[in-house]
Amino acid sequence: MIRTWRLDDSRQTLVLASQKDHLAEVVYWGPRLPDEEDTQTLTRAHAIDVTGGMLDANPELSICPEATRTFPGQPGLVIRDEAGRPYLPKFCFSSESIGENSLTLTFRDQSGLLIYCAQFAIDTETHVIEARASIECSQPMHLHWLSAPVFPAPQLSDEMIDFAGRWCGEFQMNRTAWSPGVRYRENRTGRTGHEHFPGLIVPCRGATNATGHAYGFHYGWSGGHRMAAEELPDGRRQIQFGHATRIETEAATRFSTATLYAMFSDDGLNGCAVAFQRHLRDRIVEFPDPARPRPVHYNCWEAVYFDHNLPELKDIAEHAADLGAERFVLDDGWFGMRDDDTRALSDWEVDPRKYPDGLTPLIDHVHGLGMKFGIWFEPEMINSDSDVFRAHPNWALGSEDQILGRQQMALNMALPEVRNFLFDQVGKVLTDNDIDYIKWDHNRVLPMPDAAQTRGSYELIDRLREAFPSVEIESCASGGGRIDFGILGRTHRVWLSDSNDAVERLLMQHNAALFLPMVVTGSHVGPRTCHTSGRVMDIRFRAWVAAQRHMGFEMDPRELTDEEAGVLRHVTSWWKENRSWLARADILRLDSADPAVIAEQHLEQGGGQFVVFAGKAETSSQIAPRPLRLTRLSPDQCYRIELLNCGDAPGLSRGDQEIKSEPMTLSGAYLMNHGLTLPWSFPETMWVVKGELV
Template sequence: MIDETFQAWRLDDVRQTLVLAARRTRLPEVVYWGPPLPKGEDLGTLYHAYALDVTGGMLDENPDLSILPEASRTFPGQPGLILRAQDGSPLLPKFCFDGADETGDTLTLHYKDDDTNLRYTARFQTDPDTRIITAKAFLDSDDPVHLHWLSAPVIPGPQLSDEMIDVAGRWTGEFQLNRTAWSPGMRYRENRTGRTGHEHFPGLIVPCRGATNTQGHAYAFHYGWSGGHKMIAEELPDGRRQIQFGHAARMEVNAAKHFESASLYLTFSDDGLNGCAVAFQRHLRDRIITPANDKPRPVHYNCWEAVYFDHKLDILQDIATRAAKLGAERFVLDDGWFGQRDDDTTSLSDWQVDPRKYPDGLGPLIDHVHGEGMTFGIWFEPEMINEDSDLHRAHPDWALGSEDQTLGRQQKALNMGLPEVRDFVYDRMAAILTEYPIDYIKWDHNRVLPAPDADQTRGSYALLDRLREDFPHVEIESCASGGGRIDFGIMKRTQRVWLSDSNDALERLKMQHNAALFLPMSVTGSHVGPRKCHTSGRILDISFRAWVAAQRHMGFEMDPRELNEHEEAVLKDVTSWWKHNRDWLIPADILRLDSADPAVIAEQQLARDGSKFVIFAGKAETSDQIAPRPLRLTRLFHDATYRVRLINRESGAPATLSRGTPVLKEKAIEVSGAWLMTQGVTLPWSFPESMWVLEGERL
């Protein structure tokens, strides 16, 4: 809608409406984002009703909180664009309307500033099925300019919110949720490590007052970029709130004529954090990921924590045989197969098979793996280089950063912005993928960069894109010392993530629960680790380890020769259960449950048609209350009847400690969805570091 005094546009799906409006030809503001509005809503009235009053101590008119707040218009907060000319002088454009394109579910708005010869474009795209709005910003200039900061389209924060939830973490401790109160001033988070980062996952959830996992209003954001990002959540002096996401500041090293943000993924939920989670899960799985094949997700075996760098063909063949008997369908050869790679000090970038360990090449191992009915995968760290490598001796100038830089894991990063570097790495990787029947790459990234550089990320994307085009059948996992590179940008080019280098099931239980706010089961690798965890030293029961892995894309990562008969039997049973159910679990929605007991971390995986579900109720610590509290389920049909049964009763505590007779100990129950969502199921007593698993079926 356009007239002489204002302009307005709206975007809709079945769960949300977003309204943009502008005074005359200025950049628009988001004047409404929330539950769907009637189709006939008068946007002019909305625009005028959105305006704030003016009182003492304020300007005579409130500056626009536009999708690109402009410093030139007396905006009192952080601007959406910081730009300099080549001579260093600041550029302060005032953008004016230059056209709009509305095509299907996409709205593209064009603006220009004739004084600076700059053009700004904002694009918004709705997805009626996943309920994600994708927003992106573009900047063009007639002359090369230096970009310090460009935000994706800026969104106002809700007023009826007391806090925001963002995501921090560390190595072996990814996806930790932070709750920060809104207050006057700015919440500023920036990752300058040159990759997505363990420390600052590019996501934000803003719950409104009273929201929980299963109820209430919430707004969520994810910035799909792998090179480090900046987030600003600011409360202005007048009380308005703005949320900005973009590349980390000063990532564009060179002057250029064209810049663009990554995609900012937005969603509004009217059923708590789960509504945001399901939107992100579905959008990533159904819109972002490009599968390498149409086969069911295979049970995964990785040999890293079994042998590390000590590769011996006969031992690996024995391990492969044992893994296959446990139910593995893919065998992944991890670090140590190339160059002179006996530890992490040498050979990165020398991607040729080590003849000392594999005198006949990888063929004998791959033939054995195939003979056991498994596909074969292999580890690469393509963007990295050791100083002790043939390539570094020939081309020390191909390393990113200074000669005297601090190393990370004994290595440097290759300069992926150089075409000759990408060509070299491509040729080495393509030679291996051509010579051997390889179906899977574990693509690692084990150090932060010496400085953030957008060209590095774009170069890595280009290498991935080229390999995907030439070897489309090869699935790729994004690993960066575990979960250091997980975002929708890298997932456009990969099919799986390694959530963490920790195989500690207790830590995984917590991480997986939080990561489900953004990630579906299909991409989230989770492995049964060794009896004694190599990163925590914790010893956990095989049943708990197996069921935690079965919550996501299941695999094993231990030496199977350590397993006793009982452990083998449990692992086979849980793996068989996962295979039997994976066809409906992979597209299922992961719903975080509101647990009355803080010691219990519980989730409900619900089939897309609502016909069945599974409950994973993990007990992370000793409960304060002596008896278990009921666990409420969610998103069931109120009037439907469900059969619910406990499928792992044998995992429970001994009769001396669990002496009662809860009905689920003995048999299934048939109850209404209303009862399950209002009263909830009461589970038997259990030890800490254990898991109850329930199956439900709509009758």
């Protein structure tokens, strides 16, 4: 007997099938099939007639591969009974629940000990499939590993793309060739991590940013994940995502994965990017006031660090407002006896030495300048030199001799008394002060991974969100150490990296656009001399790189010359004038013929206008600029093309190019097939091109 189920949108079809009441498997996932396709025939066509000589039939590559079915690869579930004995279930079909664009399948273990449930939902507008799995046990069990529903990987793929990184170097792309065995990545730091972003792109042969087939995955969990991309001995391939192994420390009767977001693209990596960007922005992030434009952000960290002085902060705020800032964020150093990073974390009371009249004088001053006010917290952390630690040393997570991170320990967020304390302390600051925004930091990895820690942090943020619904929250974790769709279901912005180096940011933002839209991605104009790299960069380059995302400043604005301030005001004004359509634009990565040029095209939904940011990260290997092909334009329509910063052309750019002096009108066919020839430029510069449908 064959049971089949099907989910469709305009782009893709997902077909699952169960034979002999075994666990379902994905027998087709790719371009949209005809409505009249016979899925039972398709399932039979999926069969393989050779086993390699060891078995008489191939075991299913199911949504939760079972060791009891002689499956030769990584199982989807590893579980033990309360005594620690391995338990090997064999699941059989129990029930189905079919909704509009959704499917829930339930399977029971033959012994009656376990129930496995898989849920699928397809979003017909964003083209993202949401999948999650759960296990219910009739007695307490110890979970080692549970994969979200397993998807097959395409045979016509030569490589996979995953993401690594480090502090000040997030979102680095790795390309790994498929080969027999497992590409296994596991993040056991207890947070999403700079090192192992939970995402995977599987391009089919020949795919580029703009063309070809590709499959995208993201696991929306903030507590560390495991990914296994495996090629079985028979050549089939599977993709598994789930929580990091062994992070459920207690026996329980129910376990569940986070949501795995998966999608198929028929127009290259950009199809994955647009699906994830739109799904995150339109389905996951819940802005307190969605109609309010994203405000230009100012953060004082790299201006003052811990040295808070009220007259100086007021002066800085005045300069920031003059440049166009609309939100002022007071960073670390305002509470307890916090003069450096060795003390006072968890003592969330305003420091009377620095603020004898509380925060009100500064907040009133900021509001008087027309800006909103935000503040920094790191609620999940504690210093041993703090009043709270001296009163509650047992609240710290981990052993007494643990290695500290940034001179601090983590609080045990699984403890209700810890969460209650933090809710009261953070809540009092928000109640007593007119605060619009929280920068929520997480500056160390955990001493050991523990799923209860992540669930506790989620519970605290959810509780604060309910109590203070108008307050926006930014997820920061030493920069980009906690960026995922799980935390973004509770927050509204991410700090992509602690690096404000525009060269480094250019590539990080470019890669992160495979998953993140403009509205959640903070990008700031840093100091003339970058504090994390020592690189000295022109204000034009710094400003335009920040204008690619949610724009802000993070430096002492008093260091700017009059000319630099004028440039920054101009770019900020341009960003404000265009932010309403940019907020909903699709960020498209362009396939640059020059490896030195990192370029992207922000295309308005509907295609009426776009802007191209073409940043030059290093010296080109050839003399003449190579044309830059655009994408997703209407080939038979014409576009008015204007180089917005033509005045930045250097003296060595001597050729008589019309684009340097006046707008041009070109067809979409020309722009996509030949490309736009931009003027010659130095490294660490940016060309910005505006296009409008004529």
